[in-house]
Amino acid sequence: MGRIKTTFIKRKTKELLKRYGDSFTTDFSKNKEITTRHAEVPCKKLRNTIAGYMTRLKRKE
Numbered sequence: 277m278g279r280i281k282t283t284f285i286k287r288k289t290k291e292l293l294k295r296y297g298d299s300f301t302t303d304f305s306k307n308k309e310i311t312t313r314h315a316e317v318p319c320k321k322l323r324n325t326i327a328g329y330m331t332r333l334k335r336k337e
Contacts, residue, residue, distance in 0.1 A: 281325070281329055285322070285325050285326055285329055286329070288315065288317075288326055289326050289329045289330050289333065292311065292314055292315055292326070292330065293330065293333060295314070296310070296314050299314075300330050300331075300334055301331075301334060302331055302334045302335050303331070304327060304328060304331045307327040307328075307330050307331050307334075308323060308324060308327040310327075311323050311326050311327045311330065
């Protein structure tokens with residue numbers, strides 16, 4: 277079983293996906309950079325979690 281994402285992570289990721297969905301890819305490293313550009317995230321751990329969840333959603337599409 278995997279780790280469960282918090283509501284904040286899911287909400288922020290879906291908001292970014294709705295706004296900038298075309299710019300995100302299935303590559304985690306690129307998604308980290310894009311997340312840094314488009315969202316004000318207070319710490320690196322949250323940024324990486326959002327980028328990882330975004331990668332997962334893009335692979336699912």
